[in-house]
Amino acid sequence: MRVKHPTRAPLPVAPGEPLLELADIKVSYGGIKALKGVSLTVNCQEIVALIGANGAGKTTTLKSIARLLPLSSGTLRFGGKDIASLSTEALVAAGVALVPEGRAIFPNLTVRENLELGAYLHRDATTMRETIDDVTQLFPRLGERMKQEGGTLSGGEQQMLAIGRAMMARPALLLLDEPSLGIAPKLVQQIFEAITKIAAAGVTILLVEQNTRIALKTSHRAYVLRTGEIAIEGRSADLAQNAEIQAAYLGG
Ligand SMILES: Nc1ncnc2c1ncn2[C@@H]1O[C@H](COP(=O)(O)OP(=O)(O)O)[C@@H](O)[C@H]1O
Ligand SMILES: [Mg+2]
16 A cells, blocks of 8 residues: 655655754743753654653653744754744644644544544645545545544544544644554554554654654654653664663563
8 A cells, every 4th residue: 555645745855854953942831841951853754753751741842843832942943944933834834743642633523524624724625635545545444434523433543533634734744742642552553554654655753652662663763851851862773772761661
């Protein structure tokens, strides 16, 4: 199965060049410093994992990138351009889509309606049909349930719908916040197969996960976040062998 055209957003940089660059990002909630100077780079067409314990600041990092939270300081670049002052809408138009933690689909809308809402930048009938075809190729279970209300899907199917909806925006960069959270192992497998296919079709991915094992298996490189700071970074295959990571995140 091949995904023909999951992204129409022209790539802002060549494959292998830095696509997303965070430099010394600091973010606070009131007086609480959630990010204490996070720097990371995601190269074009890479899968990069951001792992770490509950409360480490993973969601805060993704929300900061998606312009849902203000930065206290630091710089944020996408395709070499400063995006810190862009609105979330402008960022989607530039080619960045977020799949939020907890999925956040519309429970009373059908699968098709949820997908169509993700395509608000590409509403012409042909593009809409082609993009929905791409998404149902990625997730055949969604294709079988187009008229079903989102709220009646299983957790794993809702996660597929949330990823599908983000793909409707034809992003160059997909931000995924814990796609495995609370989902049956069999569907986790299918979701990660789809993530691998999305990447193979040329979409760059920043993957946030508490499931360290699957995150390191799926990604090229990874960063470990610990209480708002990057503690370890490296090639995912190396980190999977790292004694400290095995003890802290892979159950010895
Ligand atoms: N809306 C909020 N208000 C206050 N503190 C928050 C808020 N959201 C997150 N935090 C705090 O920021 C820190 C990082 O949280 P978060 O980014 O959600 O971590 P993770 O996604 O890695 O579990 C935690 O200490 C958390 O309690
Ligand atoms: Mg989180």
